[in-house]
Amino acid sequence: MPDQAPSRCLLCQRNFYQPVRRDFDQGSYTFTCGSCREYVVSQEFLEDVGPTLEDSGLAPFLSAHVRQNYSPGNPVTISKSNWRVLAESHRHTSVNVNLDKLLRHIEASSPWPGAQVNCDLEVDWPVIDVPNKDSFAYFLAAAVELEYLHKNLPSYFILTTKGWEYLTAGGAAGIPGHAFVAMSYDQTLDEAYEQGIRAALEVDCGLTAIRVATRMCHLRKFATGSWLTFGGASSQ
Numbered sequence: 526m527p528d529q530a531p532s533r534c535l536l537c538q539r540n541f542y543q544p545v546r547r548d549f550d551q552g553s554y555t556f557t558c559g560s561c562r563e564y565v566v567s568q569e570f571l572e573d574v575g576p577t578l579e580d581s582g583l584a585p586f587l588s589a590h591v592r593q594n595y596s597p598g599n600p601v602t603i604s605k606s607n608w609r610v611l612a613e614s615h616r617h618t619s620v621n622v623n624l625d626k627l628l629r630h631i632e633a634s635s636p637w638p639g640a641q642v643n644c645d646l647e648v649d650w651p652v653i654d655v656p657n658k659d660s661f662a663y664f665l666a667a668a669v670e671l672e673y674l675h676k677n678l679p680s681y682f683i684l685t686t687k688g689w690e691y692l693t694a695g696g697a698a699g700i701p702g703h704a705f706v707a708m709s710y711d712q713t714l715d716e717a718y719e720q721g722i723r724a725a726l727e728v729d730c731g732l733t734a735i736r737v738a739t740r741m742c743h744l745r746k747f748a749t750g751s752w753l754t755f756g757g758a759s760s761q
């Protein structure tokens with residue numbers, strides 16, 4: 526650890542909401558950021574990868590991984606051995622899948638149909654797999670143009686009935702060539718997913734693998750698509 530703790534998020538370069546917390550027993554550091562939420566980095570990652578992370582071009586996709594997999598009390602751990610795999614898994618996401626991720630984020634943030642959801646470009650861009658806020662703005666505008674979202678105020682969006690119909694029908698699950706993997710986002714399964722399941726689906730089968738939290742599967746009945754379930758989830 527450098528003598529002076531960094532004053533900005535290691536991933537998105539935002540100012541910290543809370544000071545870095547050091548765990549001397551684990552040799553790790555916990556960062557809390559408004560955009561990325563919370564994540565843990567190993568000392569080795571901080572010292573060896575941290576100084577060149579921004580130049581690698583992968584930092585925004587690590588932000589995306591951390592934010593999308595955030596679970597209170599169970600933050601993603603980034604190490605020297607897994608950081609590149611985690612980032613790459615969010616780097617080549619298709620337009621359709623990113624649109625799907627955006628609508629599911631709005632759905633998950635809507636306490637009831639018709640609720641307004643704040644999408645702050647500066648803060649919320651890592652909820653989908655994009656490199657910056659401008660790309661996030663593009664997807665929000667596209668969702669409005671496709672009439673999946675209604676823009677009510679400068680940064681507030683409402684899922685339209687067409688948007689709800691899209692999600693109820695399975696959304697991007699109906700896209701040929703995509704395999705949705707329903708499994709827990711428990712980070713102990715990250716390596717098994719990235720290096721085992723995803724590699725097998727994409728390299729051996731030529732499919733695009735998309736990992737979806739199991740809780741989503743229990744909440745929604747998917748009409749179409751290829752589903753693989755792990756970690757105790759049941760097939761839909």
Ligand SMILES: [Zn+2]
Nearest residue numbers: 534537558561
């Ligand atoms: Zn951040």
